[in-house]
Amino acid sequence: MKNELNHAKNIDDISTPSEFKFDEDFEFEDPDVTAKRKEIEKYLENPDFVNVEQWQSIAKSKGGLITDEYRRRIWPLLVGVIQDEMTDPPSLDELSTHIKYNQVELDVKRSLKRFPPGIPYEQRVALQDQLTVLILRVIIEYPHLKYYDDIAITLLLVCGDRASFPLLCRLSYGPKAP
Structure with missing residues (x-):
């Protein structure tokens, strides 16, 4: 039993966790946020070319990290958590x-x-x-x-x-x- x-x-x-939809629909997204989304995607595809300070700058700028999917991937990078942990x-x-x-x-x-x-x-x-x-x-x-x-x-x-x-x-x- x-x-x-x-x-x-x-x-x-x-x-x-991503199935809990707390993020806003971005159908009518601000053009700056759209550009930021593209920048985040580029950095996530090439993580060796971005450092903690760049992630911090993105997180602090307009729109923050935009979505929970990005937060899920970037928060560990911001505080130095590695996959083995x-x-x-x-x-x-x-x-x-x-x-x-x-x-x-x-x-x-x-x-x-x-x-x-x-x-x-x-x-x-x-x-x-x-x-x-x-x-x-x-x-x-x-x-x-x-x-x-x-x-x-x-x-x-x-x-x-x-x-x-x-x-x-x-x-x-x-x-x-x-």
């Missing part, structure tokens, strides 16, 4: 014995207002489970840190569960030691 803690699928199995998370079962588990679970349940409106029940449950795992992973890695579920949920929604952990650690703690 499957443990009740794993009642939901991984949200990546249900829907990719984007590992599969442990299961909720594995983390359910942690001393902070119950508190994190309560906090995540209280954070429902930060979830996308109209999210289907199955996806919401999966997202809650992933958020619980993400926060517990950060607490385990850096016990002295506090966490903020609104930042964690944003990273999870935009970047998925593999990238959100190293991103949240990097944002919370700074550059990874060599």
Whole structure:
């Protein structure tokens, strides 16, 4: 019998984060943003020819990084997360014995207002489970840190569960030691 803690699928199995459409339709897009989109595409096709300062400049300029698809690909570059750090998370079962588990679970349940409106029940449950795992992973890695579920949920929604952990650690703690 499957443990009740794993009642939901991984949200990546249900829907990719990009299927949550928060980005505006760009049918009538500003010409500057269209030019920026082309520049971003060019840089993403040739990542060796762009540095962090250029990505920062693009992110700070009009329109920001434009879409969640771009954010998903560029946020890790901005904070120095590499592909090897984007590992599969442990299961909720594995983390359910942690001393902070119950508190994190309560906090995540209280954070429902930060979830996308109209999210289907199955996806919401999966997202809650992933958020619980993400926060517990950060607490385990850096016990002295506090966490903020609104930042964690944003990273999870935009970047998925593999990238959100190293991103949240990097944002919370700074550059990874060599």
